[in-house]
Amino acid sequence: MPGIVIFVVLLVLVAATLFAGVKTVPQGQEWLVERLGKYHATLKPGLNFIIPYIDAVAYRVSTKGDVLAVGAQEVITKDNAVIITNAVAFIKVVDPIKAVYEIQNYEIAIQNLVMTSLRAIIGQMDLNNALSEREQIKAKLQDGIAKEVATWGIYVQSVEIQDIKPSPSMQQAMEQQASADRFKQATILEAEGKREAMIREAEGKLEAAKREAEAQIRLAEASAKAIGDISAAIRDRDLPAVFLLGDRYINTLQKIAQSPNAKMVVLPADLPAAIRGILGKP
Secondary structure (H helix, E strand, C coil): CHHHHHHHHHHHHHHHHHHHHEEEECCCEEEEEEECCEEEEEECCEEEECCCCCEEEEEEEECCCEEEEEEEEEEECCCCCEEEEEEEEEEEECCHHHHHHCCCCHHHHHHHHHHHHHHHHHCCCCHHHHHHCHHHHHHHHHHHHHHHHHCCCEEEEEEEEEEEEECHHHHHHHHHHHHHHHHHHHHHHHHHHHHHHHHHHHHHHHHHHHHHHHHHHHHHHHHHHHHHHHHHHHCCCHHHHHHHHHHHHHHHHHHHHCCCCCCCCCCCCCHHHHHHHHHCCC
């Protein structure tokens, strides 16, 4: 009976030893093996063997791409404006040995590195550029941290700026400024519109006055010509001449009286004498 117990114990011990020496690494991971506390080997995906009780799997590192969120933070621009921004970094471990032994915690280190680099980049830009040049900030940020994290065995696939916006107080100030600018612009446009309307109205009145004066001149010239023609035609026959010229004279005065610019038209008291005067007769 004791022999059977010892045999079972030995069998279990052998099984445990074999199980401890056989390691199956899943795809997307690499395991770091330490021998007596010192790095010894890296187990790749698949079936691997180690020496039980001497070797030990110390770290299991994922080689798949990972996402690191960088929390929102306040950043001061070159013109002393406060904006709030955050980012996301897409990374991948390409050298598990460096990722484990060169840095205490590469995830926290990368997050801090992104935050400090973001503050430095935006700190060199004014507010308008910081809000509109997101792609430029992204490119500078990725270039700035790529070299640093490479020493930790990490590859930065991309860095995306999630949000970049003014702080609540800055948003309020910007809204007030925008409102004031729009009100100023509206006032200017209204004043320009009134000025344009006044100019057009004055030009219209001037043109109307010119046309009215021209019309009166042409009418007077036509009347003078008609009187001359009549005077030449009737010669010494005063009565028909007086009648015709009196009729033309009165019609002309009526047209002048209908003009908007005419305020009052006075007819001569002795119309026949006036007509004879026109004919050049005493």
